[in-house]
Amino acid sequence: MRAAKTARSRSKVAGRPPEWEAKPDAAVGGTGEREGTDPASGPSATVDFRLVHRITYGFTEDEAELFRRLGHRGYLEYHLNHEAIRDDYVDYRLAEFVSLNATGSDFNNLDWWTCVHETVQAHVLRALFSKRQLYERMVEFWCDHFNVYVNKIGKLNTLYQRDVIRRHAMGKFPDLLMAVAKSPGMLEYLDNTSNVSSRPNENYARELLELHTLSIDGGYPEDDVLDVGRCFTGWTYHWDEAQPNFGQFHFDPSSHDNARKYFLGIEIPSNGGIRDGERIIEILSAHPKTARFLAKKLLRHFLTYEPSEALIASVAKTYTDTGGDIKAMLRTILSERNVARYATPKFKRPMHWLISSLRATKASVPFIFSLWWGFLDRTGNTPFFWPAPNGYQDREDLWVDNIQPKWQFAQNYALNWVWQVTMDTFGLVRTRTPRGVVNRLDWLMFGGNMPAAEKARLLAYLPANPSADQVREAIGLALAMPAFNRY
Amino acid sequence: MSQKRYRGCNEYEELSRRGFLGLTAKAAALASMAPSWVPLTKFVDKDGRDRFFGQTRDIIVSVYLRGGCDSLSTCVPFGDPNYYTARPNLAIPRPDSSSPNKAINLNGFFGLPPAMQPLKSLYDAGDLLVVHATGSNDDTRSHFDAQHFMEAGDYDKRLWTGWLGRHLATIGPVNANALLRGVALTYGMPLTLEGAPRALPLSNLTDYNFGGMDETLAARRQWLGETYGAADAALKVAAENTLRTYDLLKDLNIDGYVPAGGATYGDDDFAWSMKAAAAFIRHDVGVEALHVDFGGWDTHEYEGPIDGQMANNMSLLANGLRAFYTDIQGAGYINRVIVVVMSEFGRVVAENGSYGTDHGHGGAMWLLGGAVRGGRVYTNGWPGLAPGQLWEGQDLAITTDYRDVLAEIVQKRLGNTQLSQIFPGYAPTFRNLVDA
Numbered sequence: 001m002r003a004a005k006t007a008r009s010r011s012k013v014a015g016r017p018p019e020w021e022a023k024p025d026a027a028v029g030g031t032g033e034r035e036g037t038d039p040a041s042g043p044s045a046t047v048d049f050r051l052v053h054r055i056t057y058g059f060t061e062d063e064a065e066l067f068r069r070l071g072h073r074g075y076l077e078y079h080l081n082h083e084a085i086r087d088d089y090v091d092y093r094l095a096e097f098v099s100l101n102a103t104g105s106d107f108n109n110l111d112w113w114t115c116v117h118e119t120v121q122a123h124v125l126r127a128l129f130s131k132r133q134l135y136e137r138m139v140e141f142w143c144d145h146f147n148v149y150v151n152k153i154g155k156l157n158t159l160y161q162r163d164v165i166r167r168h169a170m171g172k173f174p175d176l177l178m179a180v181a182k183s184p185g186m187l188e189y190l191d192n193t194s195n196v197s198s199r200p201n202e203n204y205a206r207e208l209l210e211l212h213t214l215s216i217d218g219g220y221p222e223d224d225v226l227d228v229g230r231c232f233t234g235w236t237y238h239w240d241e242a243q244p245n246f247g248q249f250h251f252d253p254s255s256h257d258n259a260r261k262y263f264l265g266i267e268i269p270s271n272g273g274i275r276d277g278e279r280i281i282e283i284l285s286a287h288p289k290t291a292r293f294l295a296k297k298l299l300r301h302f303l304t305y306e307p308s309e310a311l312i313a314s315v316a317k318t319y320t321d322t323g324g325d326i327k328a329m330l331r332t333i334l335s336e337r338n339v340a341r342y343a344t345p346k347f348k349r350p351m352h353w354l355i356s357s358l359r360a361t362k363a364s365v366p367f368i369f370s371l372w373w374g375f376l377d378r379t380g381n382t383p384f385f386w387p388a389p390n391g392y393q394d395r396e397d398l399w400v401d402n403i404q405p406k407w408q409f410a411q412n413y414a415l416n417w418v419w420q421v422t423m424d425t426f427g428l429v430r431t432r433t434p435r436g437v438v439n440r441l442d443w444l445m446f447g448g449n450m451p452a453a454e455k456a457r458l459l460a461y462l463p464a465n466p467s468a469d470q471v472r473e474a475i476g477l478a479l480a481m482p483a484f485n486r487y
Numbered sequence: 488m489s490q491k492r493y494r495g496c497n498e499y500e501e502l503s504r505r506g507f508l509g510l511t512a513k514a515a516a517l518a519s520m521a522p523s524w525v526p527l528t529k530f531v532d533k534d535g536r537d538r539f540f541g542q543t544r545d546i547i548v549s550v551y552l553r554g555g556c557d558s559l560s561t562c563v564p565f566g567d568p569n570y571y572t573a574r575p576n577l578a579i580p581r582p583d584s585s586s587p588n589k590a591i592n593l594n595g596f597f598g599l600p601p602a603m604q605p606l607k608s609l610y611d612a613g614d615l616l617v618v619h620a621t622g623s624n625d626d627t628r629s630h631f632d633a634q635h636f637m638e639a640g641d642y643d644k645r646l647w648t649g650w651l652g653r654h655l656a657t658i659g660p661v662n663a664n665a666l667l668r669g670v671a672l673t674y675g676m677p678l679t680l681e682g683a684p685r686a687l688p689l690s691n692l693t694d695y696n697f698g699g700m701d702e703t704l705a706a707r708r709q710w711l712g713e714t715y716g717a718a719d720a721a722l723k724v725a726a727e728n729t730l731r732t733y734d735l736l737k738d739l740n741i742d743g744y745v746p747a748g749g750a751t752y753g754d755d756d757f758a759w760s761m762k763a764a765a766a767f768i769r770h771d772v773g774v775e776a777l778h779v780d781f782g783g784w785d786t787h788e789y790e791g792p793i794d795g796q797m798a799n800n801m802s803l804l805a806n807g808l809r810a811f812y813t814d815i816q817g818a819g820y821i822n823r824v825i826v827v828v829m830s831e832f833g834r835v836v837a838e839n840g841s842y843g844t845d846h847g848h849g850g851a852m853w854l855l856g857g858a859v860r861g862g863r864v865y866t867n868g869w870p871g872l873a874p875g876q877l878w879e880g881q882d883l884a885i886t887t888d889y890r891d892v893l894a895e896i897v898q899k900r901l902g903n904t905q906l907s908q909i910f911p912g913y914a915p916t917f918r919n920l921v922d923a
Contacts, residue, residue: 151631152629152631191644206645377674377675378674378675378690380675380676380688387631387635387647387678388647396721397721400721400722400725401725401728402725403715403722403725403726403729404695404696404697404729404732404733407697407698407711407729408694408696408697408698409698410698411697411698411699411707412698412699414699415698415699415700417698453717454714457710457713457714457717461706461710469700473699473700473707476698476699476707477707477710477711477714480711481714482714482715482717482718482719482722485722
């Protein structure tokens with residue numbers, strides 16, 4: 001057994017993080033897949049790993065081990081304290097990207113495509129390999145909530161992701177909302193750069209109210225949208241890439257509408273200048289409808305599609321009590337009681353399915369482009385490529401139909417036919433007996449909760465003495481199985 | 488307000504080269520951004536054919552030239568002397584000149600560039616119509632916004648369904664059993680077709696498969712079919728449709744496709760897409776709308792309408808359309824098929840300092856089909872290219888709203904009278920471009 005471990009650790013491939021390797025001293029996956037034995041008995045004790053499924057991009061042995069060691073509350077706190085989690089492997093991987101730390105006139109020397117593909121690559125690699133999984137799932141949430149379209153904003157997405165979304169993803173919502181409002185990315189995406197007193201453009205104002213804060217049910221009249229738009233006139237940014245201030249927020253008093261405005265019955269006095277817009281952000285941040293809207297959306301993201309009124313109220317209360325503290329809301333949502341009672345299966349969107357497949361099977365991914373063009377494009381789920389301001393939707397019915405790319409990818413990947421994406425098949429399953437393979441996949445993918453009927457079917461696919469390719473095919477079918485579409 | 492926009496254009500080329508445009512977009516998710524008036528249709532049709540229009544409803548192929556196609560090169564206004572003043576290096580010579588690169592005369596005022604010679608016989612046959620000085624009347628010069636407005640069929644940034652998608656959503660299927668009513672031969676669903684029921688983007692017809700080894704395909708397929716057959720309804724239905732689509736495409740056998748009429752398609756992407764469109768049409772599987780993207784028209788530098796990138800693109804366009812026309816005509820479908828070619832805007836009349844042209848306004852649309860009243864260039868009164876005649880002092884003005892063209896096609900050829908749902912808030916004027 002020890003020899004096997006050593007052999008495995010020598011067999012590390014570029015692109016696989018050392019974190020994938022199970023710790024030798026831990027009883028990881030200890031449910032009947034010891035090397036060299038036929039773990040015919042299957043998992044002996046079923047652990048409720050739902051919290052792991054909920055807050056990550058997919059179950060892994062490492063996360064399972066952490067969860068068992070730390071317990072529900074400890075595991076949650078570990079992930080909430082994301083800055084304390086070392087993320088060396090991701091840091092190494094991202095070091096090759098030249099645009100991620102660019103500021104100001106650095107962008108003059110970077111071409112558009114470099115900036116775009118590096119933000120996408122970084123996003124995918126972090127989802128796949130970062131140890132800060134809850135943080136990455138929050139980044140995912142905010143990318144949808146405050147959607148921008150990289151095809152429109154280009155290089156500004158580098159700044160937007162780094163200085164806005166990722167900086168505030170686990171902070172306070174009011175800070176995030178203000179940062180978004182002043183971000184060149186959003187100003188460009190929703191046309192606030194052309195929102196001037198002589199010719200107001202309400203695009204940002206409307207989405208700010210409807211999608212970012214109060215929601216469509218916010219109850220604000222149409223006139224309010226127009227006045228909010230006027231509050232943001234003159235909010236723009238420095239656009240000249242050759243200048244050191246490129247990509248910085250800029251308030252242009254000369255194009256600001258300084259007349260008096262009203263919002264939700266509150267007077268925004270004349271001559272407020274930049275304070276007009278800031279005041280709107282403050283009003284919206286403190287509004288109970290914002291609290292409620294975010295509470296429900298976060299509950300849907302992490303817990304269940306149909307959160308009860310009581311749940312929504314409890315999370316909204318946390319928002320109000322803490323001034324919009326995102327971590328505090330997550331503590332409320334992901335309490336042991338809530339996860340036990342309400343964590344019903346959710347559908348994995350294509351990106352989530354892809355990443356969870358690769359995580360469960362400890363993929364080695366030196367280069368992500370075949371994931372991008374071979375899968376994410378074809379399922380319409382490439383990060384930052386959703387054109388509409390509502391972001392990728394978190395609803396099963398919108399994603400469930402497109403199943404062919406999953407079947408295709410799962411099989412080709414399991415056979416190691418996908419360029420620069422590989423699986424160490426037998427290092428992974430450690431056995432060739434049908435039952436051993438299936439049990440091992442049950443553990444790796446579901447933490448021991450693979451539905452019995454599907455498990456039986458998987459077992460039935462394998463003959464008594466399967467060939468290596470038959471084992472690979474079974475892994476591909478397992479990744480394509482119905483239950484793995486949800487988490 | 489006319490702050491210089493940060494948005495440049497080289498990036499756009501990067502995207503189209505990679506086939507990204509119109510990517511993403513899951514029809515219904517975008518449709519959820521649409522106004523609630525988009526109805527969910529459910530039709531029952533006994534004989535499998537639409538009662539009112541039967542087989543006379545055309546199949547439409549929408550071709551989108553991404554990047555802003557220079558319509559002064561594709562349909563040359565050689566009769567307007569200002570064209571030659573504005574484009575000392577890029578103009579196509581008059582047909583009566585001695586240049587070997589001279590335009591091919593169409594009607595004494597307009598001509599085809601040499602690269603588009605293959606379309607001349609289609610024009611002469613009366614099946615090809617050019618609508619010039621047309622386009623969308625918004626003032627944006629952004630590809631993203633201009634394409635959005637045009638594909639949405641409305642100047643509404645919050646409308647995330649397309650005109651063709653809403654056409655299909657507001658009329659019953661020609662074939663009630665059709666698995667696919669709309670097919671986009673693109674990576675993702677283009678906005679044009681968003682909101683369509685039973686529509687699918689198929690970037691590569693031969694790549695719609697289940698991966699893995701051929702020898703085990705049958706066993707794996709059976710395993711997936713049975714395993715998903717025992718799953719919940721949503722997954723079960725998804726799997727069934729996936730398997731049916733696979734069978735349909737296999738049956739289509741695009742690799743072994745034999746064009747009719749002696750047509751020969753090139754091996755470029757556009758020709759391939761047109762061939763795939765023809766295959767769908769001739770296969771009679773109930774597909775009513777197809778969409779094809781053709782990128783690379785954003786010619787800011789070294790446009791080369793005689794022997795450069797523009798000439799190359801125009802040649803591919805002309806050859807692809809001609810092969811499709813020959814094929815469809817040879818197969819006897821030409822009176823049931825209509826092709827409409829459009830782009831988000833034309834280009835500035837005057838050439839720039841880099842032997843190219845920048846984003847303009849008015850452009851051209853091309854209509855092809857047996858019911859097209861072709862053999863002419865429709866302008867609704869040529870607006871002229873003299874400095875005082877230009878839109879914003881630099882562009883070809885628009886005399887025909889693009890929606891007039893599309894709405895006439897939708898009502899007369901696609902049998903859909905619900906124009907207020909397809910082009911909301913717009914009262915189109917029919918221009919007698921197609922037969923009723």
